[in-house]
Amino acid sequence: MTGELAATEELGRATGPHGEVLLRRRTTDDGGVHLELVVDGVFAMDDVDTSTERLLATETLRRCSGDGLEVLVGGLGLGWTAATVLADPRTAGIDVVELQPALVGWAARGLLPSLAGVSDRRLRLRVGDVVAALAAGPGRWDAVLLDVDNGPGFLVHESNAPLYRPAGLAAALAALRPGGVLAIWSSDPAPELLAELAALPGATDAEQVLLPVQRDGRRYEYAVVLARRGGQRSVGSAGGG
Ligand SMILES: C[S@@+](CC[C@H](N)C(=O)[O-])C[C@H]1O[C@@H](n2cnc3c(N)ncnc32)[C@H](O)[C@@H]1O
Structure with a gap:
């Protein structure tokens, strides 16, 4: 504040x-x-400093090769991660999955400045649980960006806890096309999550990017934890992993 x-x-x-x-x-x-x-x-x-919500998108997309990228973002929040994904011309389509129907409605009414006035056919914004979306979409996305809690150590919904366990992380990795990138935002460095991702069969390049932010005269250290699904993205990839 x-x-x-x-x-x-x-x-x-x-x-x-x-x-x-x-x-x-x-x-x-x-x-x-x-x-x-x-x-x-x-x-x-809040939107006092949205740099790390936007960095979640840019740090992930710069690790993705090629264009025609299909991206999953969960959840919507104030829309900054989604808007940043849309700003990348390599994005061919973006699924934004948000648990709260009202928030999706407010976005449609232009109440979120990040997406106000955005009329972009690439954007598919829908109500749902990203955990279910991940389970339903094996091999579908080039990037999966998760910012549904304040981090694995500070859940907004207890029902999100399975997402950060090995089976949930494996489902998120499996939702990627070969060579695709999974990224998870956290309000604190998350060494345990990093270790879980590094240990997942089929995961490569697990890493944590620390994001220092100055707010109210205090220094915070947010983080994005990333891993890649092994394999090579096929040129002109149009789905299937
Ligand atoms: C911190 S906000 C996301 C901020 C977003 N990155 C931005 O740039 O504004 C977290 C959002 O995730 C949503 N959410 C929480 N659990 C979810 C789930 N299981 N599936 C989909 N959305 C979820 C919340 O309702 C909230 O809108």
Whole structure:
């Protein structure tokens, strides 16, 4: 947060099977205006500094070869990762899977500045659980970008816990085309997740990129943990792994 809290304006609030989602605008006494997302009572994010949400996209896509890239992003949040994937001309299609129906509706109404006015046929935004999407799509994507919690050590939904266990990570890896890249955002360095990914059969190039961020006079260290599915991407890949 920059400056003291001066006022908040609720832009949307809804309750569904996965709890409450709240989108609000916060104005600070130093004139800053920021969007804030609270999911199931847990602060999910704001847009004071979206550099690491965008780096999740750029760090992943720069490890992908070729063009015609098919990308999965889970979840939507304030849309910065998705918008950054769309900004890469090599992106042929992007599936954004978001658990909260209300958030998808607010995006469609233009309430998320990152995607406001975006009318792009490559963007497929849908309501769903990314865990199910991963299980349903073996060998489908060149990149899978996951930012559904504050990290494996700070879950927004307890139901996401299996995603970070070996079977969940193996499903995410299997959802990639050969040579594809899996990336997971975390609000803390995640050495255990890195070790899990490195130990997965069929995974190569496991690594952690540390992302220092300065907020409110404090230094935070966020991270993106990545791994590649072994094998070579076939030229003009159009699916199937
Ligand atoms: C921190 S936000 C994502 C921020 C996003 N990277 C951005 O750039 O704005 C996390 C989002 O994941 C969603 N989410 C949580 N669990 C999910 C799941 N299992 N499947 C799909 N979306 C999920 C939340 O509702 C929330 O919108």
